[in-house]
Amino acid sequence: MGFEHFDVFVIGTGTAGKSVARECVESGKKVAIADNREFGGTCANRGCDPKKVLVGLTEILDRAAKMKGNGIAKLPEWSWSELLQFKKKFTSAVPAATEKKFQKLGLKMYHQSPKFLDETTLSVEGKTVTADKIVIATGNRPLELKIPGREFPINSDDFMELEELPESMIFIGAGYIGMEFAHIAARCGVDVTVIDGASRPLSNFDEDMVAYLQRASEDIGIKFVFNAKVTEVEQLRKNFRVHANGKNGEKIELDARLIVNAAGRVPSIDELELEKGNVAFSGKGIEVNENLQSTTNPNVYACGDVSASEGLPLTPLSSQEARIVTANILNLERNKIAHYPPQPSVVFTLPNLASVGLHEKEAREKGYDIQVEQKNVPGWFNAKRINSSYYAYKTIVDKKTGLVLGAHLIGDDASEMINMFVMAICGKLDCRTLKGMIFSYPSWASDIKAMV
Missing domain, CATH: 3.30.390.30 (FAD/NAD-linked reductase, C-terminal dimerisation domain)
Structure with a gap:
């Protein structure tokens, strides 16, 4: 019995992956798509969209606090559990709705991360399939801390599912994720500490503007510990303890009811067994040329956060890269080379x-x-x-x-x-x-x- 063959096999159902799959199948190609998590990708399910819903509450709390005594006589009451139920209105329907759209398009769906067997062959759900073109659009995942006790911290996915907020939290990392979620927690009354190995938050942003944000963060009670390399997370009776080494070797110990790993995100490629597919990769993701084609396997393309391209790991860039990949696969009469206009970056703190x-x-x-x-x-x-x-x-x-x-x-x-x-x-x-x-x-x- 022969293997099932596809013209295009897409790995990842987020913004980039579903865009490629849709356009390819609409052009008459036989297309399959796979994901090892709920369909719909990070942004819609557990990323920028639900995060912005949580930020919506803190915008109200922040605005009311600023205007207290200037028209606001009493600060509003709020409910974290009700906020989570509101957030779920945006996320709970995404996987099923995505699958329904794929089914209507005639896409073959797999609910597992495929593994490369060779340059054009994959193993998925116990089946072996082949494809003329394979598109990797698996996005990023939270970076795993390589320290003792790394199983204790939650990550940003978990944060957005917390049934209730703890009294205190320590965020390991002062990048986008650490700062945004620290602001959400602090404005909801949590005692927040942010610890980072760098000398300041958000090293990719202008230092002078970041200095203002740090002061604004301290105004709402957020405490910072910089130049501190976290070495261990220890579970205590009620709390967790973060151990770190300071700049001059001093030992740092911080206790909180909950620890959040906000140390960053890395390409989600570990399960793909890329070596067997002759797909080159680095710590930045799949190595690609100007057409977003693998530099070592011409049958493979990568787009979105997982590609080691010049594009920032942002949803709008994923859409742009998907168009480039599709143009190359289908030989469309539109731009086939990835060009990157100025890319805005925003940290949704307040x-x-x-x-x-x-x-x-x-x-x-x-x-x-x-x-x-x-x-x-x-x-x-x-x-x-x-x-x-x-x-x-x-x-x-x-x-x-x-x-x-x-x-x-x-x-x-x-x-x-x-x-x-x-x-x-x-x-x-x-x-x-x-x-x-x-x-x-x-x-x-x-x-x-x-x-x-």
């Missing part, structure tokens, strides 16, 4: 931290003659009207052309404001043009004219 384009150091290293404008502006109307203490920006402009090269913001609406800078950079709008535009006022977006 205030938001947002960035797009070059950092000051990067711009100088690239040889630009730049004008850097940096101001702390809590006195501007938009911040003042909601009694916000944190509103600042740094913009980097090319003196020769007047074009914006980079923008770095912190503020209550920075996640939306940064999109205006994305449009300015991608549209090559110089500062004179931006200043000449008429924006609605008083809106946060109108402030960008004063930032360049």
